[in-house]
Amino acid sequence: MRRLRAIQELSELGSGFKLAIQDLEIRGAGNLLGPSQSGHIAAIGFELYTQLMEKAVRELKGEDVHEEVTPEITFHLPAFIPGDYVEDAAERLSLYRRLSLSRSDEETEEIREELADRFGKIPGEVENLLEVINIKILLTRLAIAKFEVTPSQMVVTFHEKTSVTPQKVVELLHRGKGRYRLTPESKLVVEGGGELKQDPFGAAKMLLQALS
DSSP states (O other), X not given: OHHHHHHHHTOSTTOHHHHHHHHHHHHXXXXXXXXXXXXSGGGTOHHHHHHHHHHHHHHHTTOOOOOOOOOEEEOSSOXXXXXXXXXXXXXXXXXXXXXXXXXXXXXXXXXXXHHHHHHOSOOHHHHHHHHHHHHHHHHHHHTXXXXXXXXXXXXXXXXXXXXXXXXXXXXXXXXXXXXXXXXXXXXXXXXXXXXXXXXXXXXXXXXXXXXO
């Protein structure tokens, strides 16, 4: 039934590749070096599977493989895919997995367009989730371990491998006129203004762009 539903939903011109990906998600890719057509790729998803394969190949070639820092993000806002928007639980799980593997705003935007096309107007909770994913992409690039946003402040916890230079932090401290402070634990605390309450995602992006 899932395969029939995928065929029905992806029937427009040029959707053959998406249909093939859906089929791989459902039944698995099988043995890459043999004739078997059964596999366990569904346990982790096609995108993560290919990333793991790419990493393994690079390691075998002797190339440097850097482990990504997975940031912890807290926005205190509802950010999820409601069951009454995407009813199929397996489909919701697949969408969560694809979003978690996004590495650019363009990839997130493609999923946004797909959601609107397949399921209709995007609810606020899903819009929040898409924004959180875009923030996560910035945090990953900067190797920031933890990022918390409340209506009154933003708190940044840097990973030991962060690409944010001390000079950038010092510039913010001098420019912020008391709005920015560094704690003894080397956490950057940004006191919020009106823009943080009105547009927390926009304020977060401005801060991270200033640090990059």
